Amino acid sequence: MSAENLHVGVIGATGAVGVELINVMFDRNFPVGELTLFASERSAGKTVETKYGTKTVTLFSVEDAKKCDIVFLAVSGDFAKEYAPQIAEGALVIDNSSAFRLNDDVPLIVPEINGDLAKKAKLIANPNCTTAIAAVALWPLHQAFGLKKVFVSTYQAASGAGQPGMNELREGLASGLKGEEIKAEVFAHPLAFNVIPHIDTFQDNGYTREEMKVTWETRKIFGAPDLPVSCTAVRIPTERTHSESIVVETEKAVTPQEARDVLAKAKGVKLVDNPEKLEYPMPINATRQYDVEVGRIRTNLIFGDHGLELFVAGDQLLKGAALNAVQIAEASIA
Ligand SMILES: NC(=O)c1ccc[n+]([C@@H]2O[C@H](COP(=O)([O-])OP(=O)(O)OC[C@H]3O[C@@H](n4cnc5c(N)ncnc54)[C@H](OP(=O)(O)O)[C@@H]3O)[C@@H](O)[C@H]2O)c1
Structure with missing residues (x-):
């Protein structure tokens, strides 16, 4: 994957983790070319203020998420179980839920420890916070x-x-x-x-x-x-x-x-x-x-x-x- 101008999707962009994902990408100068913020019908269509400017929240769909290069999932485990494998057909998915953390074929990564595993995968699990x-x-x-x-x-x-x-x-x-x-x-x-x-x-x-x-x-x-x-x-x-x-x-x-x-x-x-x-x-x-x-x-x-x-x-x-x-x-x- 090219390291420039990536199309990044954040699913669960209005939640506690989603908001921080946007902040951290901006603060670390992650190579975002296009940013799509997804949430449910509760928030879709609303505008949110972000470090990237005012953004309109998009209603989540697998088709749109698949068009991204990288998708951060910050929704529930049940949501991830249903949609992460489908999105991973088109995008690299980094999932914050517990849904796939213990799957043998899904790396569970803390970059200071085993970041090298990130290069090979299409679906990566982010560990439990504690x-x-x-x-x-x-x-x-x-x-x-x-x-x-x-x-x-x-x-x-x-x-x-x-x-x-x-x-x-x-x-x-x-x-x-x-x-x-x-x-x-x-x-x-x-x-x-x-x-x-x-x-x-x-x-x-x-x-x-x-x-x-x-x-x-x-x-x-x-x-x-x-x-x-x-x-x-x-x-x-x-x-x-x-x-x-x-x-x-x-x-x-x-x-x-x-x-x-x-x-x-x-x-x-x-x-x-x-x-x-x-x-x-x-x-x-x-x-x-x-x-x-x-x-x-x-x-x-x-x-x-x-x-x-x-x-x-x-x-x-x-x-x-x-x-x-x-x-x-x-x-x-x-
Ligand atoms: N909080 C933490 O400290 C923490 C730490 C590590 C991992 N996690 C994990 O990260 C995930 C998100 O946690 P959170 O604390 O950020 O939760 P949260 O604050 O409740 O946010 C949930 C987000 O998911 C969205 N959402 C819910 N149903 C959806 C649907 N059907 N389609 C699209 N978007 C939907 C919500 O959007 P709406 O605005 O549309 O409702 C909201 O943006 C969870 O799996 C959690 O276990 C959390």
Whole structure:
């Protein structure tokens, strides 16, 4: 594919991920020759302000999407299952949903780790947001010290549930401050002034699907099918950027300083680890940043010199979705 003047389609262009896809392409000077913004009949015909100017939203059709060179899909998994293979007959499809992530013939890509896979495919899966953010921090540690076990606990923002999730949090906060009832339609319970240890559906093993995605997808991205990874995923009342507390047991002995030295050089990572200056990863700082912040690095009390604790914060609409997707597109034309 020529790297110039590409016809790019964004399906789901009015959603939380779609809006960021447009911003990231513009900010990274992605070679967009023509941009078509697709959505459902709810938004078709409306105009939206973008960094590329005022654009009219087009009603999605497979025929029109197939005419693009690259199509970013930012709709549901069911939508992707139905339409991605058809669109991929004409365009390179980069899908943000979970529909194809575990298919053997579909690469699941975090460009810092396995970007080389982007050149061969017609359909590429973008990983789960929590997984992508953790992977950027864990991969350099895996290469340097070998990961033996990984335990993740997450603190996930409302926008992980898209624009409706953000709206419900804002409305809930306003209602709560007025002493009114806080409604819960997007989330299983009121999110404002609460934390909810439940994201996606419960599985037979007691984990949620969001938690199992971290296990399944990390193994696939790392090419480590037996890596023990366990996660507890929790929704918290922040608007944007997921944080994660991560404990690892390592094959080789490791000191916090050795881990910091590795992470300081790692692509996509910003080391923020000066507790004495009150500097550590936080959503308020990591929001709208491309890099994933990593800090609070210390020797884990249980695994001793073969274990680490760390805290990460990454903008899940960027590295967990739009940025990673555009990086995949960049890798595909490099
Ligand atoms: N939010 C995150 O942090 C995040 C991170 C990683 C991956 N993802 C995944 O990315 C995808 C999009 O998530 P989101 O958070 O951006 O959701 P969202 O804010 O709810 O946006 C959904 C988008 O899909 C469009 N859409 C819905 N039905 C459609 C149809 N039949 N035809 C065409 N467009 C349709 C909507 O357009 P209308 O304006 O017409 O309704 C809207 O633009 C999901 O698969 C999600 O799991 C999300």
